Amino acid sequence: MENKFAKWGLKNQKEAKVTIREILEKMKKELKNDDERPMIHLGHGDPSAYSSFRTTPVAEEAVNGALRSAKFNGYAPAAGLPESRRAVAEFLSKDLPYNLSEEDIFITAGAAHAIELILTVLAQPGANILLPRPGYPSYEAHSSFVDLEVRHFDLFPEKDWEIDLDGVEALADVNTVAMVVINPGNPSGSVFTWEHLRKIAETAKRLGIVLISDEVYYDLVFGGNKFVPMGVFGSVTPVVSLGTMSKRWLVPGWRLGWIALSDPNGILEKSGITECIKNYRNISADSTTLIQGAIPEILEKTPKDFISNIVVLLREAADACCSQIMEIPFLYLPQKPQGAMSTMVKLNLDMLEGIEDDMDFCFKLAKEESVLILPGSVLGLKNWLRISFAADLASLEEGLHRIKAFCCRHSNMIM
Secondary structure, three states: OOOOOHHHOOOOOOOOOOOHHHHHHHHHOOOOOOOOOOOEEOOOOOHHHOOOOOOOHHHHHHHHHHHHHOOOOOOOOOOOOHHHHHHHHHHHHOOOOOOOOHHHEEEEOHHHHHHHHHHHHHOOOOOEEEEEEOOOOHHHHHHHHOOOEEEEEEEEHHHOOEEOHHHHHHHOOOOEEEEEEEOOOOOOOOOOOHHHHHHHHHHHHHHOOEEEEEOOOOOOEOOOOOOOOHHHHOOOOOEEEEEEOOOOOOOHHHOOEEEEEEOOOOHHHHHOHHHHHHHHHOOOOOOOHHHHHHHHHHHHHOOHHHHHHHHHHHHHHHHHHHHHHOOOOOEEOOOOOOEOOEEEEEEOHHHEOOOOOHHHHHHHHHHHHOEEOEEHHHHOOOOEEEEEOOOOHHHHHHHHHHHHHHHHHOEOOOO
């Protein structure tokens, strides 16, 4: 029988790229129902499930105060509450050689919304964008929906995951609109030096492209390199920085982020990009007004030792993670993470039987050991793995113990 609704069928539908959330949900379906051991989730940077990683009471009281005030129950302006934008501007300006203003800040519903917003604004027929490999897959997923061609530049594992800047210049052409830099690095845990960031800014200036700096893990560093916000180089080339409360304050579910324009020379304003951001904010989703109302107090009153204590926890977890990984001969760790909440390890398939690739490894690991980690293929590096260390030490060590047991069970070596 002929389908009478066929004329309503959509053609040329967008094909979404695989996301972290999607692949982890599929892995959860592989978990054994009869496994008495608890699932250990080392697949994403959300430590809020562990009691050792709890946000500061200042943040909790600020939200309670905003709720009790009854001042934040209505709609907020499209760009965000003026007092919230000013607070974010003041917070970021402390680390910059110039001051940002309220007009330089746009409040978003988390970092994912910020990514969607800036990519939509920059998209135009025939345009392309340069993304890091490995990188955060949301950039590729959103690019596919706005018809931005994606071109990947490599990061060097043996050089602290620095960007292949020669590769960036080779990829760019007259249709390139932007490049994305993630620092501190997700998924690698890298932290770029001041010198490398300067070279990145000079490359973007030379190419005449927008520099998008993903700083979701702002100042969460514990290695030898100090965190330097890319906005420091805003006088070299305009920088669009993306930030969020999710990681630094351990509250990913609050969905509060921002876009900050570090552009003292006014290039983004003259080019019309700033106006496009304002226009798109008028038709896009808003962050919850209640959380916006709490931002000024959170940013002003969060004690310094809250962040320093979180950094200590992450350093301890990263050290424990790396020491155990180095005891697993089937995995290769090129660099210890210096920041953020995850690290990348290379999978040695030659030493394993019955494992086809990184995706197969992760699904079978979930099924046999009730441990979730992320396949590198989702991040652009086949046969690599991303392991998050944003967990309490007991869970982290148990998870890595199970990974080692899984590898030994599938080993083709005489142990």
